[in-house]
Amino acid sequence: MKLKQLLVAVLLGSQIALPVCGADDATIAALKQQIDDLAQKVRVLERKRENDQDAATTVAKAQPKISLGASGFNFSSADSNFIAQLHGVVQFDSRSFFGDNGANGNDGFLLRRARPIFSGTLFHDFDYNFTPDFGGSTVQISDAWVNYRYQPALQLQAGKFKSPVGLEHLVSDRDLSFNERSLATDLVPNRDLGLALKGELYNGAASYTLGVFNGASDYNGTTTNQSFQDDKAFAGRIFFQPWKNSDLSGLRGLGFGVGGSYQANHPATNAATGLTPGFTTDGQQKFFTYASGVNASGAAWRVSPQAYYYYGPLGLLAEYVISDQQVKKAATSVDLQNTAWEVSGSWVLTGEDAAYTGVTPLHPFSPRNHQWGAWQVVARYAALDVDNKAFVGGVFADPTKSGSGAQAWSLGLNWYLNKNLRANLSYSHTTFDGYKGAAAGIAQQPEQVLFSRLQLAF
Amino acid sequence: MKTLLNILLVSSLAFAAGAKEIKLLNVSYDPTRELYAEYNAAFAKYWQANNKDGDTVTISQSHGGSGKQAQAVVNGLEADVVTLALAYDIDAISQQARLLPADWQKRLPNNSTPYTSTIVFLVRAGNPKGITNWNDVVKKDVKVVVANPKTSGGARWAYLAAWAYALEANHHDEAKAKEFITQLYKNVPVLDSGARGSTVTFAQREIGDVLLAWENEAHLALKEFGADKFEIVTPSISILAEPPVAVVDKNAKRHGTTEVAKAYLDYLSSDEGQEIAGKNFYRPRSEKAAAKYAGNFAQLKLVTIDGEFGGWAKAQKTHFADGGVFDQIFQP
Numbered sequence: 001m002k003l004k005q006l007l008v009a010v011l012l013g014s015q016i017a018l019p020v021c022g023a024d025d026a027t028i029a030a031l032k033q034q035i036d037d038l039a040q041k042v043r044v045l046e047r048k049r050e051n052d053q054d055a056a057t058t059v060a061k062a063q064p065k066i067s068l069g070a071s072g073f074n075f076s077s078a079d080s081n082f083i084a085q086l087h088g089v090v091q092f093d094s095r096s097f098f099g100d101n102g103a104n105g106n107d108g109f110l111l112r113r114a115r116p117i118f119s120g121t122l123f124h125d126f127d128y129n130f131t132p133d134f135g136g137s138t139v140q141i142s143d144a145w146v147n148y149r150y151q152p153a154l155q156l157q158a159g160k161f162k163s164p165v166g167l168e169h170l171v172s173d174r175d176l177s178f179n180e181r182s183l184a185t186d187l188v189p190n191r192d193l194g195l196a197l198k199g200e201l202y203n204g205a206a207s208y209t210l211g212v213f214n215g216a217s218d219y220n221g222t223t224t225n226q227s228f229q230d231d232k233a234f235a236g237r238i239f240f241q242p243w244k245n246s247d248l249s250g251l252r253g254l255g256f257g258v259g260g261s262y263q264a265n266h267p268a269t270n271a272a273t274g275l276t277p278g279f280t281t282d283g284q285q286k287f288f289t290y291a292s293g294v295n296a297s298g299a300a301w302r303v304s305p306q307a308y309y310y311y312g313p314l315g316l317l318a319e320y321v322i323s324d325q326q327v328k329k330a331a332t333s334v335d336l337q338n339t340a341w342e343v344s345g346s347w348v349l350t351g352e353d354a355a356y357t358g359v360t361p362l363h364p365f366s367p368r369n370h371q372w373g374a375w376q377v378v379a380r381y382a383a384l385d386v387d388n389k390a391f392v393g394g395v396f397a398d399p400t401k402s403g404s405g406a407q408a409w410s411l412g413l414n415w416y417l418n419k420n421l422r423a424n425l426s427y428s429h430t431t432f433d434g435y436k437g438a439a440a441g442i443a444q445q446p447e448q449v450l451f452s453r454l455q456l457a458f
Numbered sequence: 459m460k461t462l463l464n465i466l467l468v469s470s471l472a473f474a475a476g477a478k479e480i481k482l483l484n485v486s487y488d489p490t491r492e493l494y495a496e497y498n499a500a501f502a503k504y505w506q507a508n509n510k511d512g513d514t515v516t517i518s519q520s521h522g523g524s525g526k527q528a529q530a531v532v533n534g535l536e537a538d539v540v541t542l543a544l545a546y547d548i549d550a551i552s553q554q555a556r557l558l559p560a561d562w563q564k565r566l567p568n569n570s571t572p573y574t575s576t577i578v579f580l581v582r583a584g585n586p587k588g589i590t591n592w593n594d595v596v597k598k599d600v601k602v603v604v605a606n607p608k609t610s611g612g613a614r615w616a617y618l619a620a621w622a623y624a625l626e627a628n629h630h631d632e633a634k635a636k637e638f639i640t641q642l643y644k645n646v647p648v649l650d651s652g653a654r655g656s657t658v659t660f661a662q663r664e665i666g667d668v669l670l671a672w673e674n675e676a677h678l679a680l681k682e683f684g685a686d687k688f689e690i691v692t693p694s695i696s697i698l699a700e701p702p703v704a705v706v707d708k709n710a711k712r713h714g715t716t717e718v719a720k721a722y723l724d725y726l727s728s729d730e731g732q733e734i735a736g737k738n739f740y741r742p743r744s745e746k747a748a749a750k751y752a753g754n755f756a757q758l759k760l761v762t763i764d765g766e767f768g769g770w771a772k773a774q775k776t777h778f779a780d781g782g783v784f785d786q787i788f789q790p
Contacts, residue, residue, distance in 0.1 A: 043665050044647040079534045
């Protein structure tokens with residue numbers, strides 16, 4: 001623009017400088033040529049500036065992108081083929097047991113999970129995740145996997161990750177309705193080491209996972225690199241959300257499917273029983289353990305029909321699990337079929353939508369702006385029934401030490417301050433069947449627990 | 459477990475059935491926007507009518523300097539097909555990213571070049587500087603507009619056409635040719651990164667006296683801006699520009715678009731494809747279309763890249779690689 005002004009000034013100056021009586025044609029032609037030359041120079045400079053700006057924009061597009069926000073730390077190459085992310089989840093809990101008749105509950109505070117999550121993408125198609133957990137008494141590798149995305153419908157995941165059976169188990173730890181998963185999850189496998197083929201079809205209207213794993217016993221808190229059997233476990237799940245992409249808003253949030261696992265032979269070994277160390281209550285107390293000397297022996301399978309429904313503030317989730325396990329003690333063996341189920345519901349009081357992937361507050365907590373985050377009430381009923389054959393003669397389970405069943409109802413209130421901070425308060429009441437032991441036993445009286453949680457997740 | 463597998467299989471088959479909506483990305487060079495806008499619409503119609511599943515195809519375009527576009531594909535731009543200004547740029551994709559085989563040019567007729575073009579001059583109405591041949595564009599008072607041969611395929615063709623003239627005019631004296639080309643680029647006030655940018659510089663920003671242009675781009679400028687504003691001048695000698703096309707095998711395979719990508723390029727040689735090329739001022743390969751549009755194209759001596767320069771690899775190394783002749787003679 002300055003150059004244009006200069007040009008105009010030169011033009012005017014030239015005009016003024018001309019004698020009023022007029023110049024000869026040659027002078028006028030020379031001046032005109034001079035003006036043309038200057039105009040050309042201005043245009044060239046302007047064009048060069050345009051090109052420089054274009055080049056700068058192109059260079060800027062080629063720069064790596066860094067972002068820090070509610071979704072954690074993201075570092076991405078310009079073409080998004082390489083991505084490194086740092087996320088994390090920290091859960092600080094309290095548990096208070098009431099009316100436990102002198103039994104030693106686990107009253108107190110605990111760091112339930114403390115997980116930095118390193119994840120990202122390499123060469124566009126390879127996703128990775130490495131998640132250690134510092135929350136327990138020992139440091140564990142929670143997840144460590146690589147996933148190759150050939151197409152959304154065809155992906156191959158390898159490493160340690162959640163076994164694809166239980167619906168509630170597959171809910172992200174940060175999005176759980178209650179502090180602890182229900183009794184139904186006691187019967188599904190936890191994280192396991194293996195390979196899985198998986199994918200989404202029809203823009204997520206259907207999904208599948210089919211994998212081969214070392215084989216994990218019914219849900220328990222720890223899994224290791226060790227595998228004590230040659231026969232591997234097959235686990236899979238197929239899940240449908242037929243109306244996910246439709247205009248039928250009342251059905252868009254409906255999903256249903258079935259998960260299952262099968263392991264042909266689970267031989268008894270000296271190194272491990274192949275069985276769960278116990279079924280736990282909401283308060284994480286063991287109300288059932290197998291008797292000493294009992295081992296898994298023979299085939300084991302599970303099946304779990306499951307469904308959820310989300311519509312506006314309403315969320316419902318239900319699943320049923322059968323876990324069938326051949327067990328053996330000395331020369332005696334039996335096929336045990338344990339079952340469990342749960343139904344849970346939630347309602348967001350502040351207008352947000354409920355979802356399988358959690359609640360995002362419309363108005364993050366900010367008292368100065370009279371915003372109070374999102375509030376949600378949750379309720380759950382769950383039951384687990386141990387096969388009575390386990391207790392016959394006290395061979396496989398001792399009724400003076402274990403209950404043969406448990407039923408739990410829970411109520412809770414969740415406060416989502418913002419996308420990253422959440423506080424929970426819930427109460428859980430569990431009753432037991434079949435316990436014939438001492439008064440101080442876990443299953444002698446109902447378990448009544450008040451939970452609280454402060455969660456930071458990003 | 460068997461039941462679960464059956465459910466999985468049946469569901470997968472059920473979802474696999476039915477017409478698909480296929481997406482193709484054609485990464486092309488700068489002045490082909492109009493050609494492929496028309497061609498893509500024609501091919502989409504043809505494909506929907508002629509594939510047995512009733513699939514539809516949507517083609518996206520990306521345009522820029524040919525060299526820059528090739529580098530973008532090397533760096534991960536997921537082109538299903540490339541339609542670039544010169545074979546060397548597709549060779550670069552083959553050699554640097556191994557996305558298609560080295561012999562890609564043998565897969566389609568005419569060295570995978572379904573149409574050709576050449577380099578001509580576009581001058582302002584009345585041709586005020588009296589430009590009739592290459593020796594006029596090196597005169598000191600002539601401002602020449604052309605793109606940067608480091609990034610633009612068209613600019614590389616233009617450079618080589620000028621070089622061919624200089625060799626012919628100077629009894630194949632390379633030193634004289636270098637002097638000639640040095641003087642030519644001294645007359646260039648702005649180097650755009652692509653041919654379309656140069657057209658903008660010349661036609662819209664009103665810079666320069668002559669644009670060294672693709673023949674099709676020169677005709678398009680007349681059509682777009684008015685035949686009363688510019689004139690096309692055909693030099694005595696120019697170069698046979700052969701813009702090739704190729705399926706980017708690995709990308710197409712990953713996207714599941716190999717079949718449609720091949721059909722897309724094959725269709726360029728069909729009667730309709732050749733008709734569209736001729737209509738957009740590209741020289742068609744088919745005799746029928748060439749005869750129909752012969753009036754659009756001047757007859758002139760055309761050297762070839764293989765005959766005059768020993769092929770693209772040699773020409774690239776000598777003239778446009780880092781430290782080559784262009785780096786020696788051009789000071790930004």
